[in-house]
Amino acid sequence: MTVNMQGHPIRMGAFLESLPIRLLGTMTSPRSRSREAWDDATREWLNQVERVHRCPIGYIKSLERYPARHLHIALVAAAPLSASVCEDLWRAILRTRSKSAALIELYQPGIGGMGEEK
Numbered sequence: 001m002t003v004n005m006q007g008h009p010i011r012m013g014a015f016l017e018s019l020p021i022r023l024l025g026t027m028t029s030p031r032s033r034s035r036e037a038w039d040d041a042t043r044e045w046l047n048q049v050e051r052v053h054r055c056p057i058g059y060i061k062s063l064e065r066y067p068a069r070h071l072h073i074a075l076v077a078a079a080p081l082s083a084s085v086c087e088d089l090w091r092a093i094l095r096t097r098s099k100s101a102a103l104i105e106l107y108q109p110g111i112g113g114m115g116e117e118k
Helices: 012-016 037-055 084-096
Strands: 021-027 060-062 070-078 100-108
Touching: 012 060, 021 084, 037 060, 037 084, 084 100
Parallel strands: none
Antiparallel strands: 021 070, 021 100, 060 070
């Protein structure tokens, strides 16, 4: 269980449910990239998502190394976002046509977070 700085338990699902999360995504790359390259690509992608949707975007991300480096991200926005547009933008940045490079879906409120059991 996660605790805050005072040692009190934090229910991650409850925290996430309080945010206007619009989309959840898993991003991959067809070739090996350093952490810095992932950060650069993610920053460029987020800037493009903001530009296309004309609204500020917040995010929570996790860059994982195993089995291969990949990114999980939750996008927070005051307005709806298009999952397919976001997928297309990621593939354009990576210069790949692979559909599996970006799997983004609408967030479903009430599931208790991202894979967390209630």
